[in-house]
Amino acid sequence: MVLEDLGKRINGAFANLSKGGDIDEALDAMLKEVCSALLESDVNIKLVSQLRQKVKNSVKATPNGASKKKVIQKALFDELVNLVGVDESAASAAKFKPQKGKSNVVMFVGLQGSGKTTSCTKLAVYYQRRGFKVGLVCADTFRAGAFDQLKQNATKAKIPFFGSYTETDPVAVAAEGVAKFKKEKFEIIIVDTSGRHRQESELFTEMVDIGAAVKPDSTIMVLDASIGQAAEPQSRAFKDASDFGSIILTKMDGHAKGGGAISAVAATNTPIIFIGTGEHIHDLEAFSPKQFISKLLGIGDLQGLMET
Amino acid sequence: RFGFLKNIMGGKTITQEDMDKVTAKVEEQLMKKNVAKEVAVHLCDQVSRSLVGCTTNSWTTVEQTVQQAMADALRKILTPSASLDLLHEVQRHKKLGGGRPYVISVVGVNGVGKSTNLSKIGFWLLQNKMRLLVAACDTFRSGAVEQLGVHVNRLSELAGRQGTGEVELFAQGYGKDPAHTAEKAVEYGEKHGFDVVLIDTAGRRHSDKRLMGDLEKFAKRARPNKIIMVGEALVGTDSVQQARNFNDAFGKDRNLDFFLISKCDTVGDMIGSIVNMTYATNIPVLFVGTGQHYTDLRTLSVDWAVRLLTQ
Ligand SMILES: Nc1nc2c(ncn2[C@@H]2O[C@H](COP(=O)(O)OP(=O)(O)OP(=O)(O)O)[C@@H](O)[C@H]2O)c(=O)[nH]1
Numbered sequence: 104m105v106l107e108d109l110g111k112r113i114n115g116a117f118a119n120l121s122k123g124g125d126i127d128e129a130l131d132a133m134l135k136e137v138c139s140a141l142l143e144s145d146v147n148i149k150l151v152s153q154l155r156q157k158v159k160n161s162v163k164a165t166p167n168g169a170s171k172k173k174v175i176q177k178a179l180f181d182e183l184v185n186l187v188g189v190d191e192s193a194a195s196a197a198k199f200k201p202q203k204g205k206s207n208v209v210m211f212v213g214l215q216g217s218g219k220t221t222s223c224t225k226l227a228v229y230y231q232r233r234g235f236k237v238g239l240v241c242a243d244t245f246r247a248g249a250f251d252q253l254k255q256n257a258t259k260a261k262i263p264f265f266g267s268y269t270e271t272d273p274v275a276v277a278a279e280g281v282a283k284f285k286k287e288k289f290e291i292i293i294v295d296t297s298g299r300h301r302q303e304s305e306l307f308t309e310m311v312d313i314g315a316a317v318k319p320d321s322t323i324m325v326l327d328a329s330i331g332q333a334a335e336p337q338s339r340a341f342k343d344a345s346d347f348g349s350i351i352l353t354k355m356d357g358h359a360k361g362g363g364a365i366s367a368v369a370a371t372n373t374p375i376i377f378i379g380t381g382e383h384i385h386d387l388e389a390f391s392p393k394q395f396i397s398k399l400l401g402i403g404d405l406q407g408l409m410e411t
Numbered sequence: 412r413f414g415f416l417k418n419i420m421g422g423k424t425i426t427q428e429d430m431d432k433v434t435a436k437v438e439e440q441l442m443k444k445n446v447a448k449e450v451a452v453h454l455c456d457q458v459s460r461s462l463v464g465c466t467t468n469s470w471t472t473v474e475q476t477v478q479q480a481m482a483d484a485l486r487k488i489l490t491p492s493a494s495l496d497l498l499h500e501v502q503r504h505k506k507l508g509g510g511r512p513y514v515i516s517v518v519g520v521n522g523v524g525k526s527t528n529l530s531k532i533g534f535w536l537l538q539n540k541m542r543l544l545v546a547a548c549d550t551f552r553s554g555a556v557e558q559l560g561v562h563v564n565r566l567s568e569l570a571g572r573q574g575t576g577e578v579e580l581f582a583q584g585y586g587k588d589p590a591h592t593a594e595k596a597v598e599y600g601e602k603h604g605f606d607v608v609l610i611d612t613a614g615r616r617h618s619d620k621r622l623m624g625d626l627e628k629f630a631k632r633a634r635p636n637k638i639i640m641v642g643e644a645l646v647g648t649d650s651v652q653q654a655r656n657f658n659d660a661f662g663k664d665r666n667l668d669f670f671l672i673s674k675c676d677t678v679g680d681m682i683g684s685i686v687n688m689t690y691a692t693n694i695p696v697l698f699v700g701t702g703q704h705y706t707d708l709r710t711l712s713v714d715w716a717v718r719l720l721t722q
């Protein structure tokens with residue numbers, strides 16, 4: 104399905120207006136295009152119908168007149184951005200402001216293969232460039248080659264790392280690594296963990312145990328941009344078990360634009376803070392809701408949509 | 412069950428209007444199970460077309476009739492048209508003897524489970540007493556070679572203990588041209604009497620022209636007997652395009668042979684991506700992955716899948 108021309112289709116719906124078309128018809132046509140594009144990008148069905156209703160309500164609340172078109176556009180724009188937003192307290196809780204001269208522990212959690220290990224190094228590089236003393240701890244004792252992967256990434260990025268080839272208990276490695284880096288006055292200590300899913304309770308217990316051992320100042324859930332409907336139940340379960348405070352959305356350089364992950368944001372009231380845009384250590388960008396929505400819907404310039 | 416449908420008992424002629432009312436709901440139900448919109452629409456059209464003008468059987472409701480028709484439509488997509496007896500083919504190839512080993516390669520996007528499920532296939536072949544060469548042709552991702560090395564060591568130990576097949580790793584380190592490494596692995600396998608060469612490849616985005624372009628050259632040089640695309644059950648709508656792009660990546664004379672859908676244990680009844688990928692390409696599902704251990708590999712039960720999607 105080609106989403107690239109959604110902006111055009113929306114504008115088309117509006118063009119009818121200037122030709123004296125019916126405003127309600129234009130609104131319906133526009134909402135239809137947008138909702139169908141959202142559904143085609145894995146956005147949760149419930150969220151899509153909520154959006155439709157909210158836009159309709161806010162339009163209904165304004166009197167008829169020439170400004171109605173602007174009202175519709177603004178309502179749509181706001182609701183789209185709201186899709187990936189969270190309330191203020193959640194947003195400020197997610198604001199991880201590591202302090203220099205103090206040890207800040209960051210723990211990564213997420214489903215198998217979502218991009219945790221890769222993103223750990225990316226985040227380490229991000230803070231290292233900002234003058235922090237950063238260390239990486241590999242607490243994935245399960246996946247074959249996990250320590251080698253982290254070690255090679257860390258070596259490339261010149262970041263000190265800790266892990267073990269022989270210890271099989273992830274809680275022990277995590278605790279040891281964090282203690283060592285704390286003693287050496289590292290300011291940011293990033294703990295990588297194994298992939299897991301809610302259907303295996305033992306794996307979740309393990310995650311809780313690692314958390315209890317390292318006492319993270321910030322826990323980050325890593326989500327793959329191509330995830331579909333399973334995003335909601337999985338992220339909900341991760342939230343309950345690990346109380347993660349923010350999300351990193353990976354593989355945004357691919358074809359999928361992260362529509363499924365929106366339901367994770369909504370279900371857990373937890374914001375996305377970074378996006379991963381490639382396999383290399385520098386491919387990490389701060390998250391911008393407006394950019395995200397315009398990419399998701401294939402609207403080249405969302406602001407432009409506002410000005411038509 | 413599609414419990415939202417009205418209970419009308421037997422003998423009702425189904426109109427387009429009846430259908431439109433229910434297909435909207437059915438479509439939604441499918442999408443909640445991770446069936447892509449495009450695929451859900453197709454399925455509903457099919458059901459609609461087959462039912463409008465028909466009369467429901469006695470003691471049957473429109474609900475049951477639609478459910479039955481949807482089950483049929485799903486079954487049609489999921490039932491393979493080609494043989495899935497890979498083991499038989501490998502054994503036949505082995506019996507002919509002497510020549511090239513049987514070459515199997517896995518491909519797919521990043522992190523879906525290629526290396527892990529390749530190792531599961533290895534375990535299965537070892538249990539069937541094959542001599543196996545595992546070729547580390549992901550020469551890009553950090554730790555990829557060591558990851559396979561660990562699997563080969565474990566498999567080797569297991570096989571030794573059970574007195575089954577033999578397995579060895581073929582690796583040339585990082586940064587090498589994967590097509591070259593693959594070619595060398597097959598040569599090595601042939602020279603040393605291996606029955607099967609299993610080739611792991613790096614994950615790639617299906618929208619990346621350069622990385623996808625490499626696949627054609629890779630297949631020309633490694634000449635795999637079978638190319639298996641690993642797709643994961645977690646993926647949403649993108650699974651449709653993933654399947655299409657990988658199926659088209661090997662030039663006009665070569666397609667994918669099978670899918671392996673991994674991580675089916677992580678999605679509950681949201682197994683729509685199995686339908687998405689087979690719908691998009693008509694390529695059958697050889698195995699589903701149901702966990703992170705060597706024995707977590709199953710053949711796809713069409714009945715099981717249809718039941719999960721329609722209940
Ligand atoms: N294209 C792209 N690939 C990525 C990105 N982030 C990670 N990857 C790739 O995704 C794959 C899986 O990444 P990992 O970091 O190993 O994922 P993980 O969550 O640590 O996996 P497990 O530890 O097995 O659960 C690798 O091939 C990475 O190179 C990204 O932003 N873009």
Ligand SMILES: Nc1nc2c(ncn2[C@@H]2O[C@H](COP(=O)(O)OP(=O)(O)OP(=O)(O)O)[C@@H](O)[C@H]2O)c(=O)[nH]1
Pocket residue numbers: 215216246298300519520521522523524525526527528549552555612613614615673674675676677699700701702703707
């Ligand atoms: N739950 C579950 N996890 C799986 C399954 N198959 C693979 N995994 C996990 O998924 C993660 C990624 O697996 P890999 O085999 O490394 O994936 P890959 O496709 O080779 O990844 P790249 O080479 O980085 O592209 C690992 O943590 C595996 O244990 C499965 O069927 N179920």
Ligand SMILES: [Mg+2]
Pocket residue numbers: 219220221243246249295296297298
């Ligand atoms: Mg990892």
Ligand SMILES: [Mg+2]
Pocket residue numbers: 525526527549555611612613614
């Ligand atoms: Mg791999």
